[in-house]
Amino acid sequence: FRTGYLSLTRGDGGQNLIGDEQGVELGLIRTQELLAARRIDGAEQFFSRAYDFGFSKSPEEAMKIWGHDKILSDVVWVIRKFKPDVIITRFPTTGEGGHGHHTASAILAGEAFDLAGDPTKFPEQLQQGVSVWQPKRLLWNTFNFGGNNTTREDQLKIEVGMYNPVLGKSYGEIAAESRSQHKSQGFGVPAQRGESFEYFSTIKGTKPVVDLMDGVDISSKRIGQPALAIAAKDLFNKYRTEDPALTVAGLLNYRKVLSKLPASYWKDQKLKEINNLVEAASGLFMEVTAVSPYAVAGDSLKLTFTVNNRLGLPLKNMVIHFREASQQPTLEAKNKNANIPVAVFISANALPSQPYWLAEGMPNGSFTVSDQLLIGLPQKE
Template sequence: MKKIISVLLLTIFCFTITFAQVPKKPTSGEIYQSIQKLNFLGTVLYIAAHPDDENTRLISYFANDVKARTAYLSITRGDGGQNLIGSELSELLGVIRTQELLAARSIDGGEQFFTRANDFGYSKHPDETLNMWNKEAILNDVVATIRKLKPDVIINRFNHRTPGTTHGHHTSSAMLSIEAFDLASDKTYKTHLQNDAVWQPKRLFFNTSWWFYGSEENCIKADKTNMLNLEIGTYYSVKGLSNGEIASLSRSRHQSQGFGSTGSRGTETEYLEFLKGEFPISKNVFDGINTTWNRVEGGKEIGEILQKTEADYNFKNPATSIPNLIEAYKLIQQLKDEHWKQLKSDEIKEIIAA
């Protein structure tokens, strides 16, 4: 009898393991969105100090509405924060918060990057922070990230002009971004990257809000000459979610910090203050930047194929897109631009595998 029970338990265990390994497959709508992203060649990099500093509404907007490659560079991994879900602190908490950030990006569509900076706790001034971090080492990491990602647009979460009025880590993240914006294109400045090709982003913004002005009244009165207003309250019909709802789900992954919010639908506005680079005359973040396949030498035919693939997409039978995707993939292998060649090759392979 004991032998029979043991065999039954083993069978149930193996049966459970087998079914637990079934991977999540993307929906027809998600595959369509991935094809749309193939047709956008532009990148946004958002920079702040800690896990949970990022504006998930803006990250989701650029990733899902604009269809840009969108990344968040968190200068630290949040080792110095609190922990509301366990006893882990310091480096172990940093591991938890790293995973929370990765989970957040899997929801809002962004990518995640870090520097080697340690979150040593609250700092009253950026001078203290940059000294503790070893400024030159962390600056090198930021420049390396810019050169690797090649962002057209960089957005700071915090204001670089207010040292001593807020968390030193926050101000430092913005100050490092300001300096790295110029150093990234300096051929005499070297980073740890093996392929250390220089890169010049087109423009740099500060993602401001009424909070930075002290009150909504002060924000309304402020000079908006150098400011862009972005309407980000998009509803994504293929997902059945609004931008605010996606951002909320992403934000709620920061469980160790007790973060979370209820998703919203309707109009939402984000403000970007222009700081450096080429001012966007049309008030479009990507103004003057060619985000089509024509930005790449030899990309015209690829763009035509992928535009047709998007226009002819069959939601009931996504597999009909595969021949066009394979044709585009073969042409991409002939590109001289290794950056876009690698990125778009990986994207197409993921879509075909879906």
């Protein structure tokens, strides 16, 4: 399943066990630690504009300092943009999380769950390429740690300790590797193996009985084209772990049919997924390297594009686009590198690059980001 992870803050006010950075500098480190964790567990990372100002005694204090409506609008924006069927909070609204920020995150999640589907709430967002969205359910992932057991046997109970033979790891091992990326917090934990259960309490929406996704259509039928559902099933049946390239032709045909459908969120999302699958299944390698880690205004930077057709599949009309320039590489034989040099000129008027959430300052307890399309992103793409 496509999974998102929304962190209201960037952890700016927390501890730092690996250096002396504090405040926004620590937030930069924590941002990259979260992205490193997501590269392992496969989820997508989002942030609000809230600043971690340190320990907060209550959610009321946290939301007053952040600006309640401002951060609520960020949560609604991420929901409308990501369109989750199920939202899971890590902490409850009743304070067992032990931190005002934690409790505030649960409260805001509940409010956003109710508002994201209402076109009269934050209507300005609807002019920025998103539409209203109503998730099916909001769950709280209850816990048992620190002498505080909030799990009950009447809650939805799911076994999560399974072993994945394709990945060669259990999900507990993957989770441990992911958590261990949070080095500034000393979050490294031993890998967990064996049977393990997670519990979920329904906060809003329909109550699941067997699975988190109960009642949610997770098939290709959701796109609205029956032929695609049949094609997807055929691709799945033909897939071979030892030779994924066999599915490339079918994936390209699937993409051709998909691209002809009317514009929609699901069309765009599935096109991204198909493109990623084609790249992975084809064994195609692409990389860009620079001779220097930085460039200054008025200077140029030499880049090298490296392309390797590792499986030797027939490729046609490959074009590399970069800003105003484009190159059509001539690929060498199977598993041979094709290196394409490109010189990029940096305008004399170019502004220094910096994290987007720091560009406009932070007058109060949250960052100023005027560009709605940047809100929620971990960093500028």
